[in-house]
Amino acid sequence: MADILHRIGATASPEDVYAALTTVDGLANWWTRETDGDPDPGGVLRFRFAQGGFDMKVLDAQPAERVLWEVVDGPEEWIGTHVRFDLKREGDFTIVLFRHEGWREPVEFMYHCSTKWATFLMSLKRLVETGTGEPAPHDVQISNWH
Amino acid sequence: MADILHRIGATASPEDVYAALTTVDGLANWWTRETDGDPDPGGVLRFRFAQGGFDMKVLDAQPAERVLWEVVDGPEEWIGTHVRFDLKREGDFTIVLFRHEGWREPVEFMYHCSTKWATFLMSLKRLVETGTGEPAPHDVQISNWH
Numbered sequence: 158m159a160d161i162l163h164r165i166g167a168t169a170s171p172e173d174v175y176a177a178l179t180t181v182d183g184l185a186n187w188w189t190r191e192t193d194g195d196p197d198p199g200g201v202l203r204f205r206f207a208q209g210g211f212d213m214k215v216l217d218a219q220p221a222e223r224v225l226w227e228v229v230d231g232p233e234e235w236i237g238t239h240v241r242f243d244l245k246r247e248g249d250f251t252i253v254l255f256r257h258e259g260w261r262e263p264v265e266f267m268y269h270c271s272t273k274w275a276t277f278l279m280s281l282k283r284l285v286e287t288g289t290g291e292p293a294p295h296d297v298q299i300s301n302w303h
Numbered sequence: 304m305a306d307i308l309h310r311i312g313a314t315a316s317p318e319d320v321y322a323a324l325t326t327v328d329g330l331a332n333w334w335t336r337e338t339d340g341d342p343d344p345g346g347v348l349r350f351r352f353a354q355g356g357f358d359m360k361v362l363d364a365q366p367a368e369r370v371l372w373e374v375v376d377g378p379e380e381w382i383g384t385h386v387r388f389d390l391k392r393e394g395d396f397t398i399v400l401f402r403h404e405g406w407r408e409p410v411e412f413m414y415h416c417s418t419k420w421a422t423f424l425m426s427l428k429r430l431v432e433t434g435t436g437e438p439a440p441h442d443v444q445i446s447n448w449h
Binding site (some may be wrong): 159160161162163164165166167247248249250252254255256263265267268269271272275276278279282297299300301302 | 305306307308309310311312313393394395396398400401402409411413414415417418421422424425428443445446447448
């Protein structure tokens, strides 16, 4: 098993970061414009990109503290993995500890997704700090895999 | 044991990317301005930042293919870990598979370093594509830890 880990800090409240993780509008403004579904625990969120997408079941959502998803549809390597956001306050910053856990093998696609998650988390930071993120299809291109 | 993985692709030749990983001038233009030392196998490179730095022993350097360092001084969590860059050509892109391997525990500092490596690899991409990277102290701030 292998995990992707990231840490960012945004000068915004934990409540604002939590809203960006638990509303369709928030998610659409930093990850992908094509977001819909039910962001409440037990619901399923659908994220679509030019090359495909992911369906996430919301396993847990603790206001201003934690969001946990399980991947229920998408690329084979992602199915059954978990995506976790833990929030905490440090001074003027809300810290996001991100973990995409349960990859069976460190395949090349995992290397790609790790870098891509970093750029999307920087998009989340920008959204909550400035009001404007860089969601797909206007996301940062990192390679030939987009 | 835990590893940080990343994948970027740059529209530049493998030789140009390799030069950015194996010359003091190249490294100083994407990672940190304060770089010195000996980039040849068996040599030690010294990288310095406002908050400290890293000494890397060059274990292997295969032109246009691979660079491998061992961390011989720096933060306690880094000592003994390896940093690896594997290069390959895919169409117009040179792909960099990056691995910072051998972390003993997935501590919060590892989350931070994972995101920070992503932003520095994007700086490497920018350097080889445009001639201008974003090395420290002009690097992208990702949080209160810088």
